[in-house]
Amino acid sequence: MAHETIAFVNQKGGVGKTTTAVSLAAALARKGERVLLIDLDAQANATSAAGLGEVTGPSIYETLMQEAEPRDCIVPLEEEKFDLLPATRELSGAEVELAPAIAREQRLKNALATVADDYDWIFIDCPPSLSILTVNALTAATSVVIPVQCEYLPMEGLARLMETLTLVRGSLNPELRTLGLVLTMLDRRTRLAREVAADVMMHFPRQTFNTVIPRAVGLAEAPSHGQSIFRYRPGSRAATAYRRLATELTERAGGSA
Ligand code: ADP
Numbered sequence: 740m741a742h743e744t745i746a747f748v749n750q751k752g753g754v755g756k757t758t759t760a761v762s763l764a765a766a767l768a769r770k771g772e773r774v775l776l777i778d779l780d781a782q783a784n785a786t787s788a789a790g791l792g793e794v795t796g797p798s799i800y801e802t803l804m805q806e807a808e809p810r811d812c813i814v815p816l817e818e819e820k821f822d823l824l825p826a827t828r829e830l831s832g833a834e835v836e837l838a839p840a841i842a843r844e845q846r847l848k849n850a851l852a853t854v855a856d857d858y859d860w861i862f863i864d865c866p867p868s869l870s871i872l873t874v875n876a877l878t879a880a881t882s883v884v885i886p887v888q889c890e891y892l893p894m895e896g897l898a899r900l901m902e903t904l905t906l907v908r909g910s911l912n913p914e915l916r917t918l919g920l921v922l923t924m925l926d927r928r929t930r931l932a933r934e935v936a937a938d939v940m941m942h943f944p945r946q947t948f949n950t951v952i953p954r955a956v957g958l959a960e961a962p963s964h965g966q967s968i969f970r971y972r973p974g975s976r977a978a979t980a981y982r983r984l985a986t987e988l989t990e991r992a993g994g995s996a
């Protein structure tokens with residue numbers, strides 16, 4: 740079994756879910772961990788950010804529709820050293836198509852059971868909603884990581900997200916842990932950013948990771964080059980921050996990487 744299956748979740752878009760999932764996948768892969776990154780967003784940002792320009796084979800859509808085995812959809816990324824289960828635009832249809840299906844919340848969990856032994860970590864990059872796709876991720880996951888953008892007051896959205904997690908624990912996945920909240924895009928020069936960071940740390944003192952991800956131009960540019968920060972700017976502060984976060988993540992997950 741994979742050591743930990745983590746859903747990167749927040750129903751707000753643009754908070755750093757994809758950046759954090761891709762960067763942590765790359766960080767752990769560089770330490771020799773076996774990592775699978777699953778792109779569960781029809782925008783396919785993780786797929787392109789990880790460097791897969793064009794998806795030629797089956798994708799997460801076919802996996803969820805039970806038209807292909809997950810193993811046949813997974814693409815190894817030579818440069819980044821982790822594996823990717825890519826998404827395409829087609830995934831936007833999955834919502835409607837899954838609506839009448841039996842055990843529709845369990846599709847991803849069941850699919851992943853067939854590949855879990857091949858990985859130490861499985862990361863799921865969620866779409867910006869609390870849709871059936873996100874519920875699939877929360878059902879398949881052992882834990883969640885919640886990226887929070889420091890430029891936007893997040894408490895209302897976080898309260899809704901926490902409610903959803905409570906609902907999922909009550910029915911589909913009692914064991915689901917909250918591994919932590921990650922503060923992203925911190926610009927220490929702005930007062931709002933400092934206030935948001937302080938507010939989140941006050942409300943979630945134990946759950947907020949100590950490592951804060953700075954706003955960094957390298958992180959904004961890397962996706963358009965199809966490279967993780969560890970290829971694009973390995974010596975940057977942003978790379979150092981994500982390396983630290985990977986260490987903290989491993990400690991919280993109780994692992995050894
Ligand atoms: P989400 O997946 O939650 O929608 P993304 O990870 O795609 O969010 O981030 C939104 C945008 O912000 C992307 O263009 C990304 O490149 C950029 N970005 C993410 N994190 C940072 C950061 N720490 N500094 C600068 N830009 C960032």
Ligand code: MG
Pocket residue numbers: 756757758780784785864865
């Ligand atoms: Mg995203």
